[in-house]
Amino acid sequence: MEEQNLIPHLFRTEYRKIISVLCRHFGFEQMETAEDIASDTFLAAAQTWGIEGPPKNSVAWLYHVAKNKARNLLQRDQVFRLKVTPAVKADQAAGAPGSSGHPIDAEIDLSPTSIQDSQLQMMFAICTPLLPAESQVGLSLRILCGFGIEEIAAAFLTNRETINKRLFRAKEKLREAGIRIEMPPASELDHRLPAVLTTIYLLFNEGYYSESSDDVLRKDLCIEAIRLCHMLADNPATNTPAVDALLALMCFHASRFDARIDRHGDIILYADQDTSRWNTDLIAKGIDYLHRAARGDTLTKYHLEAGIAYWSTQKEDTAEKWEQTLQYYNLLLQLEYSPIAALNRTYALAKARSVQEAIVQAEKLQLTDNPFYFALLGELYTDIDKNKAIGHFSQAMALARTSADRQLMQKKHARLG
Amino acid sequence: MDEFMLIFRHEDGAKVASPEQLQTWMKQTMDWVGGIAAQNKLVGKNGLLFDDAHVVRHKGVVTNGPFGEIKETIGGYIIVKAESVEEAIAFAKGSPVLQGEWNTVEVRKVYKR
Incomplete structure (x- = not known):
């Protein structure tokens, strides 16, 4: 690794570890102290390494410095309290982590x-x-x-x-x-x-x-x-099917991360994405976790969303893809309603059943303050009534809450010309 | 907005339909319930199994199945939110249960204190 990138990189990977261990030791009462020690450690690294160059084992160096700083602080803290608070002995006996008495010989444990x-x-x-x-x-x-x-x-x-x-x-x-x-x-x-x-x-x-x-x-x-x-997922105590399902869901979404944004940072619509830029490793990993999630008898929204996300990684329009997607949305909405799920479900309905049926259902949703509601109507009307479609996309643009959304609607609008 | 229970009365599907028909009927039911849920108007639902159905009668008499002369019995219910009984009736009309000639959907307003 380039030397100038070393500290930012270590900060990203090690700061969080040091701070979690220190916080566990100090408790939330002295969270700022933990943060100070962690930050000071990196400051010391920046100062020392800048002159002497980074040590061979830079991570061990950071842990060592953090431990020393914590120990010094605890020691000072205790000296202070010994002088000021005569009751310190009783306090120390209580000594639980998070209470105000930290035994100074308690080792800050930075083991994996x-x-x-x-x-x-x-x-x-x-x-x-x-x-x-x-x-x-x-x-x-x-x-x-x-x-x-x-x-x-x-x-x-x-x-x-x-x-x-x-x-x-x-x-x-x-x-x-x-x-x-x-x-x-x-x-x-x-x-x-x-x-x-x-x-x-x-x-x-x-x-x-x-x-x-x-x-x-x-x-x-x-x-x-x-x-x-x-x-x-790695911890036996917390590895539930829902955890695996959420992991699968995120892998599937993340697989399109590079493909959905162009060189200028603009969003590329799903239909226009270059599938060769989809990350197949992440998709495979997602499938693996989705299989693992399929145990026990709990069906969470993460399972259903992961199922939907899996089908999005299959770009080809097949009857199975849309049937499955529709059924997952049907179940998802029963578990937890959200406007975006209602809209997506209606789109899947158009694909799995018919556009006409979807339009009837879409108009019942009446999400008239939601830009995506009009985007959906625009989409459904595209091959049926072009003028209506254009009208809906204009309404969607007017309601868009973010510039990225507006841009998206604009693209769809422009396409109808 | 009031809550209405839509109670389905129908024959045991497994006795009158092929597995393929049951499959189609399941999909239609899922679509119908999904459509109500998409409007955020589904409160709850339950399907009831026909297997092991019993009726307990006066003086502790227990019979198998509630059916007697009537083949259509309660197969399940859903509870919906609706502005009016008319809206609840409109929901009920979409139920795939009604494809069976003698089947019914009873619409009842849920009593709230």
Whole structure:
């Protein structure tokens, strides 16, 4: 690796590990301390390596420095408390992680197992219904994915202050609620896991559908979401069929990442995508996880969405493709309604049954403030009534909420000329 | 918006139809329910099995199957949201159950306190 890229690269891969381990050690009460130590460690690396060149084992160097900094801090902390607080002895006896007494000889454990455990525990701690979804995603990006504030702001299309405030409030809430960084007991896993999966899915969507023009950043978000899901899949305690299904779903979507954006960063419509640019490795991996997801007797929305996403990786229009897609949407809507699923289901209906039948059903949806509703009607009317189709696409353009969406509608509109 | 239960009364499909017909009927049912769900108007549904059906009568008399002289019995129900009973009736009219000449869909408003 080029030397100038080494630190940013290590920051991305190691910051999150160091911070999860430190946070587990310090608890949410002293999360800022953990963040400071992790940041200081990288600052020290930048300063030292700039002059002396990077050490042979740069990761071990970082862990070593982080440990020392933590130990020094704990020591200072304890000296302070010994002088100021006579009750420190009793406090120390309590000594549980997260409480205010940290035994100074407690080793900061940066072994692979400890790192893995800390990250999993952190995932469950952050994904609590106490926090709004955007805070969960923001904190996950910061702590579990090692994103900088700047990058998080770019991903959410907002500024540093907003993100700083959001994360600050989120951390405060975690502290106030006394959330502990630990795995939920096995009996609670089923009930806690959905929130974690939702956050991972949101994180992925943030990358996949984000308006941010930074393509690399958006791809990173998707990769990070897949990585976090992998951690759940690799751990026997958390490896449920839903986890495999979500992983399959993300692999299928991510397989088109490179094919759906052109050199100028514009969206390429599905029908126009060069299938040779679809990532067949990811598709194969998705199929593998989808098979694994097909155990037990739970059918989650991730199973159904993965099934739909699988069929999108088959570009050829076959009767089976659309029949299956339609049936998955029929089930998905019964499990959880969403306008976009209703619209997509109607499109699948047109393909599997008839356009006429789909138009009748589409008009019943009445999602008249949704640009994609009119885009769907435009699509359905294209071969039936061109003027109506153009009218619907114009309406879709007028309602579009993002410039990427507007661009998409414009393309469809222009095509009818 | 009120809730209405649509109760299906029909013969045991497995006794009157071929597996292919059952398959078609399943798809049609899925499409019909999916269409209601796509309007965000599906509240819940349940299919009822014909196997092992029993009726418990006055004085603890138990008989196999509720059917007696009548072949059509309750095969399932769905609960929908609708602005009016007319809208609920319109939903019911789309039910593939009604392809059977003697089958019925009973529309009942759900009592809410």
